[in-house]
Amino acid sequence: MKKLTTAGLLLALAVGLSACGGGEKPSSAPADQNQSQSQNQSATTSGGGGDEAKKVMEGKCISCHGQNMEGGAGPELQKVGARLSKDEIAKVIKEGRPGTAMPGGLLNDEETEKVASYLAEQK
DSSP: OHHHHHHHHHHHHHHHHHHHOOOOOOOOHHHHHHHHHHHHHHHHHHTTHHHHHHHHHHHHTHHHHOTTSOOSSSOOOTTGGGTSOHHHHHHHHHHOOTTSSOOSOSSOHHHHHHHHHHHHTOO
16 A cells, blocks of 8 residues: 555656746757747738747647647647637636646746637637
8 A cells, every 4th residue: 555655646746846847949950940830821821929929838838739739738729619619728827627637826827818818829
């Protein structure tokens, strides 16, 4: 029983630490090319407001949701706007999702607004 409890605590710690993200920018050249292409695409689809949201997401969201928001440890977010409104997305960002690895409070209010607006457009 003690081994099971220890394993559970270690698993919870690993999930919690991975959800925090490093906030570091990847240094590989192909990722930079993909970033430029993604930012250009964002600028045409969201009037440029997506650029700032993408930068925030690259620093704090990709560790769980994937480089292109295709999913990973967390769900895919490529078409989250088809499922959730901007306000619902902002609530998840602020409060997290109970029963999942999604923590709340990783973004400040300004970042939350930008990311929620951008993701709500992804349909």
